[in-house]
Amino acid sequence: MNLVIDVGNTLVKLAVFHGSQLKFKKTCLKKDFLETLQDAFEKHPGLEHCIIASAGQLSEHQQAKLKQRISVFELSHDAHLPYTNKYSTPTTLGVDRIALVSAAARKFPKKNVLVIDAGSCITYDFLSAENTYLGGAISPGIEMRYKAMHTFTAKLPLLDTSTPKKLIGDSTATSMHSGVIHGVLHEIEGFIQAYSEKFSDLTIILTGGDTQFLRDSLKNDIFANSNFLLEGLNYILELNKD
Numbered sequence: 001m002n003l004v005i006d007v008g009n010t011l012v013k014l015a016v017f018h019g020s021q022l023k024f025k026k027t028c029l030k031k032d033f034l035e036t037l038q039d040a041f042e043k044h045p046g047l048e049h050c051i052i053a054s055a056g057q058l059s060e061h062q063q064a065k066l067k068q069r070i071s072v073f074e075l076s077h078d079a080h081l082p083y084t085n086k087y088s089t090p091t092t093l094g095v096d097r098i099a100l101v102s103a104a105a106r107k108f109p110k111k112n113v114l115v116i117d118a119g120s121c122i123t124y125d126f127l128s129a130e131n132t133y134l135g136g137a138i139s140p141g142i143e144m145r146y147k148a149m150h151t152f153t154a155k156l157p158l159l160d161t162s163t164p165k166k167l168i169g170d171s172t173a174t175s176m177h178s179g180v181i182h183g184v185l186h187e188i189e190g191f192i193q194a195y196s197e198k199f200s201d202l203t204i205i206l207t208g209g210d211t212q213f214l215r216d217s218l219k220n221d222i223f224a225n226s227n228f229l230l231e232g233l234n235y236i237l238e239l240n241k242d
Contacts, residue, residue: 003040003050003070004233006096007057009120012036015227016044017234022227033062041069051075051237053095073240075099080239082106084132094123096229101125101133103232104205112199115228116188119208120144124191128199139187142210145180161213185217192220 001023006013012033016024024044028036041047050070055063066072073079075095082105087093096117104113104127113127114136121144124136140148142161150158162177169175196202206215207228215224225231 001044001046001048002234002237003044003047004230004237005050005052005066006099006229006233007052007054009057012058013230014040015230015234016040016047017230020231020234022230025227025230030058030062033058034065037066037069049073049237049241051233051240053099053233073237075233075236079236082131082235082239083127084130086132087135097123097125097136099229099232099236100205100207101127101232102236103228104203105131106232106235108203111203112195112201113203113205114192114195115205115207116191117208117229118142118184118188118206118210118214122184122188122208126195126199129201137191142180142184142213145183146176149176149180161210163213163217181217185214188214188218189220 002017004015004017010030011027012030013027014036015022024040026036026039047070050072052072053075055074075098077090077093081098082102100115100117104115110129112129115125117123118141120141122139122141126134126136128134146159149156156176157173159173159176164174164177164181167178167182169178192204204220204222205228206222206224207226211224211226215222
């Protein structure tokens with residue numbers, strides 16, 4: 001059984017896979033990582049292999065405790081990957097994007113695939129039907145857009161994410177909600193249209209923390225999968241086992 005760990009800026013996701021089947025998933029704050037790790041081992045004592053993305057964001061103590069319990073593979077651009085990488089700066093490619101493209105290569109072979117990850121940033125990653133990763137785009141995510149308007153202006157408030165009830169905002173708050181949410185939706189729809197015009201039979205995957213919030217508002221046919229990154233990490237681990 002495999003233990004998959006995805007370390008974000010504030011949260012850590014832990015998952016257990018038996019083959020390709022997800023058996024356990026839990027999200028915790030970084031400070032609660034070791035407690036959640038213990039829970040995973042208690043519920044699944046057969047764990048043998050582990051992959052971790054962004055290990056450096058855990059404390060040295062947390063990393064040491066993890067490595068005492070299980071053999072750990074730290075994902076980097078040097079890993080054996082299931083696709084040809086044409087990114088011109090492969091050492092700067094985020095491990096989250098590496099994992100997402102790996103999941104696309106496994107689940108949609110010989111397809112043109114656009115993976116949209118709506119998280120802290122919104123990333124767009126394209127895998128061709130020839131199994132070649134060409135790159136994509138990065139833009140600010142929903143929460144980042146709200147924070148940017150508050151941080152870089154004198155009077156705009158810091159708002160929580162909210163679905164705008166109408167296109168035309170009739171107050172500062174409703175105008176901000178309309179600008180952020182409709183802006184993100186139009187951006188995503190625009191990218192999908194541009195890629196669809198360039199590449200035939202495009203498969204579109206939406207994943208990330210804002211998946212559920214955005215999915216029902218998008219007009220295109222989209223596969224929504226909140227576990228796509230975890231599945232990609234598990235697949236990379238299978239490919240890189242000694």
